[in-house]
Amino acid sequence: MAKINEDLLKERKKCSFNTAELTHLLDGGKDKTLERRSREHFFLDDPELRSKIPSEYLSHKEKYEEAIRKSCILFRKVQELQEAGKGGMDNYREILGGQLGSAILKDGNPITLHYVMFIPTIMGQGNFEQQAEWIQKAWTCSIIGTYAQTELGHGTFIRGLETTATYDPKTEEFVLNSPTLTSYKWWPGGLGHSANFAIVVAQLYTQGKCHGIHPFIVQLRDEETHMPMKGIKIGEIGCKLGMNSTNNGYLGFENYRIPRTNLLMKNNKVLPDGTYVKSPSSKLTYGTMIFVRVVLVQDCASYMKKAVTIATRYSAVRHQSEMKPNCPEPQIIDYVTQQYKLFPYIAMSFAFQYSASWLWDIYNNVTGELESGQLENLPELHALACCLKAVGTADCAAGVETLRLACGGHGYMTASNLPSTYGLATAMCTYEGENTVLLLQTARYLIKIWQNKKNIQKLPTVRYLDNALFNNRSYEKSVSWILSALQQVAAAKIDLANKHINDRVRQGKAYEDAWNETSIELVAAADAHCRTFLLDIFNLTVNNFQLISPELKAVLTDLLELYAVHTAIRMTGDLLRFTNTIGKDVEALQLWLEELLAKIRPNAIGIVDSFDIRDEVLGSALGAYDGNVYERLFAEAQKSPLNQEPVNKSFGLYLKPFLKNNL
């Protein structure tokens, strides 16, 4: 093992709690930690899954080819684990989610959509016969699918999609067409050259009537030759800010026929004669999107943990400037401004992990109810999933960028792995529902609840709104005070937005125009509501831990308090505007924040060590466990193809003649 950097050694000695205890707590138990480590060993120590050349130096085409090579090995290995009865769903979570997957494929996996959306859509939207026909093929990867919903012209407004599927009762087939350029499917992951099947979302026409968008299973390529089927126009959309090996594609149809039974018919049906049979809720078709939004919140925690581990370790190793004359240069982690860039994101990763697991439980309960035809809890789940996805991904992307900046110049190197982590994180703000649009969905729910509070006590995530407007508690240095103040802010923002919509309607505006004119406030209200949930769950979780050591409890309490105070300070204006808070209280909050940064300082390295992220997962010269930052940066530079020869041919071709001409 390489020699450990002296600063990190000292930091690790300072830690006041047992890091293994926190690792086990975060994993859900010691057995889970061991299972995870054994899974990491199984994947990361496989030489076949290593790259000889850093992916940044490959061409676009080579990147894709390497990604497909690795993806096939990766999923074959997942299948092996499943067959051996090891790990179950956790294997998929780790491979597809933020940690293992992005370690092996830094720039994204072209087959992800097969697991994250193709299979879940068949499971959620297919009837019994369709599941029997397709699930087995998909599980065993006899076919590879993607989820083709977004078009060149529409991503958000899915009722406006233009691809048509017109039923022909004579042949009992649907005929797919892309009537315009803007109707071309655009974006689906793996669609370009990887998938041979897709769930295609299209407007269903039968008996001369359009019944709105529906999901169809469509074969795109020949199963043997992989050539596009006749009537299918398909390709890749080109280079992007990040995720350059996910093979996002375009797709058009020209009178392309599929059997009637390829319409997923669990919810809506078309009978052989063309009769349309409607489901109890048109929104059941949107089920896969809820599923992905729910799992993305977990990914936010993963990316944040990764970025904060890199930046915190680097900050302990890096020395810069003089704090006092003629004294040694301090570690940059000793600058309080640096602590302010790092520690709130450590705390935030806990907040997101805990909320993600609550959301996952709520999702499972509600989808269980949907199976038995109970729909009443779907709107609350939808509203919560939308805001947590939006706030989680926005905070995660902003956090990764702050942490990259916290690493100075070296953070700008791809060898820090912060740029590609940012590429993955910022994409989440757009896909699976653009964040502003999702916050407006939550706001729509909150306004409805505000206007009719009759059943509010039955709705756990919004029941606080019943009386929060009048909380008015005087300042106390406690999480419970901050929570109560944030709840009052959320309630006041919803109330005010509601009032402004009503005022505008009274002035003669159409409700939709009044809504649009109030939408900045509506987004802010949904954001504030979401932040009350995040803090509430963090608080409940830490308070419910019974069997942990007092040392660990103290650290988690520090992190909870930091998360609370940091949130409150970011909302200072709102606190002054909507609660009893006065200037002196803001000063007290600021002092409390500084106190917490100082308390967390000696444990910072211990906490990020507890995340137990292997060096291969961090993939960073700045964040490795041994802290040998400069040696690793130097070694990474040697991998540049330009450094493989002392003189590049461009010298002879261009520089030399240019230099001569200037003599």
Ligand SMILES: CCCCCCCCCCCCCCCCCCCCCC(=O)SCCNC(=O)CCNC(=O)[C@H](O)C(C)(C)COP(=O)(O)OP(=O)(O)OC[C@H]1O[C@@H](n2cnc3c(N)ncnc32)[C@H](O)[C@@H]1OP(=O)(O)O
């Ligand atoms: C199986 C094995 C393994 C499993 C593995 C498991 C582990 C996995 C591990 C982790 C891996 C992660 C890795 C990820 C990698 C991902 C890669 C990239 C993926 C990216 C994919 C995409 O990017 S894929 C496209 C997503 N594209 C959108 O996301 C469009 C947004 N656009 C809308 O979503 C709608 O278009 C929008 C705006 C609502 C308006 O829709 P609209 O106009 O029809 O609706 P309205 O606004 O009129 O609303 C009418 C009423 O519907 C209500 N409602 C609306 N939505 C509802 C809903 N979903 N459920 C219930 N109710 C809903 C609403 O609340 C209203 O209710 P009410 O009337 O009562 O008020």
Ligand SMILES: Cc1cc2nc3c(=O)[nH]c(=O)nc-3n(C[C@H](O)[C@H](O)[C@H](O)COP(=O)(O)OP(=O)(O)OC[C@H]3O[C@@H](n4cnc5c(N)ncnc54)[C@H](O)[C@@H]3O)c2cc1C
């Ligand atoms: C990396 C990546 C992977 C993707 N993978 C897939 C995939 O596998 N399958 C798939 O089908 N799609 C995929 N998508 C597409 C993605 O789901 C859409 O890009 C997303 O839903 C946003 O839609 P849009 O691009 O049409 O943005 P737009 O809706 O055009 O958004 C542009 C702007 O308009 C605003 N806006 C739009 N509507 C409203 C409104 N009602 N109120 C207020 N403001 C509004 C937005 O807030 C935003 O600021 C992917 C996208 C990315 C970036």
